[in-house]
Amino acid sequence: MTSMSAAQILEVAAVRWLSLSALAVLIGMLVLDVAILPPGAPELAGARRRLRRWIGAAVVVLAAASVGELILRARTMSGGGFALALSVVPLVLTRTHFGLIWMARLATLGVLLGLSPASGRALRLIALVLAFGVALSTSLTGHAADWGDVTVTAVVDWGHVLAASAWAGGLVGLTVLARAERNAWPPILFASVVRRFSTLAGLCLLVVVGSGLHNVWWQLSAPSQLWTTEYGRVLAIKLLVVLALIGLGAVNRYALIPRLDGARRPAGFLQSAFGRIAASGLDSASVSSRLTTNVAREALLALVVLACTALLGEFSPARQVHKPMHHMETGQADDR
Numbered sequence: 001m002t003s004m005s006a007a008q009i010l011e012v013a014a015v016r017w018l019s020l021s022a023l024a025v026l027i028g029m030l031v032l033d034v035a036i037l038p039p040g041a042p043e044l045a046g047a048r049r050r051l052r053r054w055i056g057a058a059v060v061v062l063a064a065a066s067v068g069e070l071i072l073r074a075r076t077m078s079g080g081g082f083a084l085a086l087s088v089v090p091l092v093l094t095r096t097h098f099g100l101i102w103m104a105r106l107a108t109l110g111v112l113l114g115l116s117p118a119s120g121r122a123l124r125l126i127a128l129v130l131a132f133g134v135a136l137s138t139s140l141t142g143h144a145a146d147w148g149d150v151t152v153t154a155v156v157d158w159g160h161v162l163a164a165s166a167w168a169g170g171l172v173g174l175t176v177l178a179r180a181e182r183n184a185w186p187p188i189l190f191a192s193v194v195r196r197f198s199t200l201a202g203l204c205l206l207v208v209v210g211s212g213l214h215n216v217w218w219q220l221s222a223p224s225q226l227w228t229t230e231y232g233r234v235l236a237i238k239l240l241v242v243l244a245l246i247g248l249g250a251v252n253r254y255a256l257i258p259r260l261d262g263a264r265r266p267a268g269f270l271q272s273a274f275g276r277i278a279a280s281g282l283d284s285a286s287v288s289s290r291l292t293t294n295v296a297r298e299a300l301l302a303l304v305v306l307a308c309t310a311l312l313g314e315f316s317p318a319r320q321v322h323k324p325m326h327h328m329e330t331g332q333a334d335d336r
Contacts, residue, residue, distance in 0.1 A: 004076065009314045012072050017310035019065035020165075021303060023135060026058040026112070027162065028169015030128040032177070034121070036170070036196045043189055047181045048119070051173060055127070056116035062134070063109045070102055098141050105137040135161045142313055153218055156211045163207035164309075168302035170197060170204075175299045178292040190288065191260040194295075198253050205246065212242075219317035231315040238308035245301040248294055256291040 004012070029051045037044050074092045075085035093099035108130050115127040139157040174197055182190055216235070226232040 004314070009311075012069075012076075013307075013311045013314050015065055015068040015072060016313055017307045019062060019069060020138070020306045020310055021168075022058045022062035022065060023131075023138065023161075024165040024169035024302070024306060025172055026055060026062060026169065027128070027131045027135065027165040028167070028171070029055050029058070029173040030124065030131055031166045031200070032170055032173045032197070034124050034128055036193060036200060038189070038192060038196075039121070041189060043185050046184070047177050050176065050180060052117055052119070054173065054176065056113065059109055059113045059116055063106065063113075066102065066105060066109070070099075073098055101137050101140050105134055108133050108137075132162060135165060153214075156214050159207055160211035160215065163204040163211070164305070167201055167204035167208065168299070168306060170200065171295060171299040171302050175292070175296045178295060182288065182292060187260065187288070191257070194252075194257055194260065194291065198249075198257055201249060202253070205249075208242075229315075231312060231317050234308055234311050234315065238305055238312070241301055241304050241308065245298055245305065248298050248301065252291055252294050252298070256287050256294065259287045260291070 033048060033051045033055075037047060070089060070092065071082065071085055074089045075082060077092060077096075078084045078088045093103060112127055112130050112134070115123055115130070118124060118127070136158050138161050139154055142157065174194070177193075178190075185193075220226065220232060220235075226236045
């Protein structure tokens with residue numbers, strides 16, 4: 001465990017969770033706008049406006065959380081209270097690796113805030129690329145950069161952050177749109193949107209699982225550390241929540257989505273099995289309502305996963321407890 005008290009760990013983790021959640025909403029809703037909502041559909045004009053408002057709010061929250069992370073990091077580095085932390089902020093910004101990454105992050109968020117009201121597709125694509133850059137700043141100030149910025153581990157972690165953010169934030173965005181707009185959309189349009197997102201979620205799952213296994217192998221030196229170390233125990237909880245998220249997503253993908261328009265029926269072993277469990281006897285309207293509820297549950301589970309991720313950042317990985325790190329500052333790489 002780090003030298004911080006339990007209360008300080010929870011305080012830092014709460015701010016980091018807010019930052020990760022805002023980043024997920026930013027990336028997920030941009031992905032929904034750019035890649036999931038069918039272009040040219042007039043029924044989606046209201047949904048796109050709603051997404052732009054959420055994107056702008058996510059940028060503001062992410063900027064505020066980033067300021068909070070900076071102050072808390074300065075407090076940890078100075079070893080004093082908030083007054084001392086504020087006095088050393090200029091040094092943190094100009095003399096540390098974390099500070100340099102932080103300034104680039106805030107500048108990028110400023111540009112994103114200016115782009116958030118934009119309705120042009122080209123500008124939204126630019127905003128998405130900039131959001132990917134903000135995600136990179138997360139990887140470059142966490143455990144993945146302990147051995148340097150330009151490493152396989154840092155790149156893999158960046159892919160993990162991008163996939164997890166698109167998945168989790170997309171679930172939040174789809175929940176918002178489904179609850180506010182679903183009844184105003186033609187059933188075939190709603191079915192198209194959720195099918196496209198389900199495909200994206202499947203791709204994100206592959207990246208998350210692959211990069212997650214790499215990270216687990218890199219951070220743990222033995223399976224027993226999943227229950228014998230603080231880092232491992234939090235990681236184990238995170239993995240269990242991810243399994244629950246995958247299970248709920250499988251119900252949606254194989255039982256509910258194939259029945260949305262009332263014309264398609266489950267085919268194949270998985271569809272038939274899940275259909276008997278979760279969607280037997282439901283008409284298309286009931287399926288749509290249950291799917292919306294399940295997506296909201298998925299979004300909630302995804303936020304719990306992000307909370308576990310935020311807490312993991314405050315513990316030294318088990319492999320590093322017994323091995324000197326290239327650089328360390330209370331379990332995170334940010335003082336180079």
